[in-house]
Amino acid sequence: MNKPQRYIAHFDLDSFFVSVEVLNNPALKDKPVIVGGSRERGVVAACSYAARKFGVHSAMAMKKAMQLCPQAILVRGTRGEYSRFSRWVTEIIAAKAPLFEKASIDEFYIDLTGMDKYFDPYQWTIDLRQEIIDKTQLPISFGLSSNKLVSKIATDEAKPNGYIFIQPGRERDFLAPLPVNKIPGVGESTFITLKEMGIKYIGDITKKSADEMEKKLGKWGADLWQKAHGIHHGEVHSYHEAKSISTENTFETNTADVEFLLSELVRMTERVGYELRQDEKLAGCIAVKIRYPNFDTTSRQTTINYTLRDDELIFAAKDLFHKLYKKGQPVRLLGVRLSELTNHAVQASLFDDGEKKNNLYKAIDDVKNKFGKTFLQKGRTVRKEKE
Template sequence: MKPEFPQSAAPLHGASTPARAAGTATTPASVENTGAERDALPLEPWEGPAILLVDLDAFFASVEQLDHPAWRGKPVVVGGDADKHGVVSTASYEARVFGVRSAMPASTAKRLCPQAIWTHGHFDRYREMSNKIMDILRAETPHVQQVSIDEAFLDVTPTTVNREHPVAVARRIQVRVEELGVTCSIGVGTSKTIAKIASDMDKPRGLTVVYPGGERDFLAPLPVRTMSGIGAAAEEKLRTRGIRTLGQLADADLNMLVRLFGKNGRVMHLRANGGDDAPVEQDDIVKSVSNEMTFAVDLTERTDMEAAIATMAAKVGRRLRRKGLRGHTLSLRVKFNDLSVRSVQRQLPNPSDDELAYTPLLYRMVDEIWRPGMPLRLIGVGMSGFDEVAVVQESLFDVAEAAPTEDDVEPVIADARKRRGLIEATDLVKNRFGESAVRFGHELRNDENTTGSAAKNPADYK
């Protein structure tokens, strides 16, 4: 649950936004929505951990409005084509007034707001702006964990050396970000869970503060779905047991929750009570690199499918090399026209960043989850397992796990030195002249059959 307010109807700073989102009449005394008009007021002392969640407001659309002054104050939608299975990546607050939301089918958004300005987006520009903002955050503290192109956690816990109040840090960040031409909303709390929920309470330009000791009062009236990690299925299980709010979840029997959800039940209970020991991960470890393509017209022919797989495999290989990574675990994910999803994983005998070596294996893997004539809406390729010992991650989807066969899969080019030479040569050309400077035939086959949509996968923007 993520309350969204249009700029023209944004709640006044100091209003009871968290309580209103929770459906109660008053704001807990521990919650403060602070704005410029309150900067001079004294702040309550802060003792203990202090975590910020900085969330850039309607980021893609805000950058477009920054770069196109004539678009400011008008509904702007960044996303795919309405007639090609496209989806909305980001909608400006002016478009949200009409009900347009992220991840909505573009056709629905077009119907709701036919006057909106549409653009496929300029992702190099978003990446550039995101990097500038992350530099601002890292100038405040080295303890920064970027979770997507437009979100990051910061640990600004006061120390004996630096006693600056966390709210003062948050206010300064908002000012510096706004000087770049976009805005952000910030949640301040004692944990990542609290900071994340607080950041969603007052948008845009919101600053919601939950002081130490006030976590339980802040969370209690909120619907369980407000908490990250509680999806529709978990919400329904909780509802059948009379648990609808985070306060009820906090009071629930822990053993019952563990029986229902396993170890996640313990985590849910801890967070509902205001606890959360998840650290802000400074090193921002990359766990996987992936790329996927959604098609305007469903694929049914194997030649088209292999062309798409080769294109995705090449993009993943290039990103791996740019990050200096080689992975053990290769994955293939497909979505059918009924929106069902299947995926399959394979362990590679040696870590790889060489798409010319692993693409033929992907061709073999597709036979485990697809049959000729079955219409495919999306294909994705991913690589993970960057540690010395690769471990297959449990998938959220229906995964057909296959052990490696004894049969060798012949690479596209048998000679490893020739493969590496070709890859390095194409990388050099792309580095100098852009990603479209060198393209293989398989990349052109589905070039006109994409939706123009894009996701906010953090791996795609670093």
């Protein structure tokens, strides 16, 4: 029995942060806008197409960006709004798509395989895009093809605010004339090596043998050879696959010591934060659970800006605890849960000192991975030994 033809759509909200800012302030439309942190130490989180014409791009140091485009309008960013719009688009897609993956705060894959028995996948995708635009007013592009890789590359070619369908069997022809660094994962180092091999366009790779590519670049070379031929077997992973990360602790002795309870709350939040980063996820919701000696259990949750940072998670957890805890009552169990998980979006954490913070957490996690999760703890979580 023949396998059904695969159809994978890739959606990407165009200059997402900038688009949200323009919706909230229409005077920014068509202007060179940069969303990010401070002029001296910040990093570009996103920029408008007008700013890109000057060579500005995301993840660039703000200082350099302002040198390239001194007339740019700098917006510090309203992260809560980005989370809100991201959830809105997610809800629209979830209501229609049979299977979708939220790859980041502004990027989605939809598996339409088998739907061609009932209607045209291309028209269905066009209609969904239009619904998103009509409801949110956000520009969004998509690529549709037989696999995730080609669809993602097609989306980049469709921008801004457009769409492309690569017919099954036409993947290699579509890729051939594109620069080789259009393939995700081809960084500056690999790009230089490929140029030294006489490879400038994706089609140049197809003129080499798989063995030749592997000999020069190892397994990555063989993988590149397959990608250049439009071959990619990555699956669309359901957005609901990873529902939550949680931890809880039942105390040996019931306690009403608030300082102790808060130190435990911080410790547990750090633990789930660590697991979140190991899974390369962001959390959009946090919950705290308290159980009393009579087994009366209460919990409270709140939506948060998508994050992976302990300090932001701890702030939200402590706020929930103070709203939830019955003063003076001993506690039997305490728990913390992170939910609304989505894949790690680098651009979601590029504001202000975001890069510095992220490097700090990476260093902390590296130490924990080497010496154990409890090797580093916040001062508050380390209880003093009795003298």
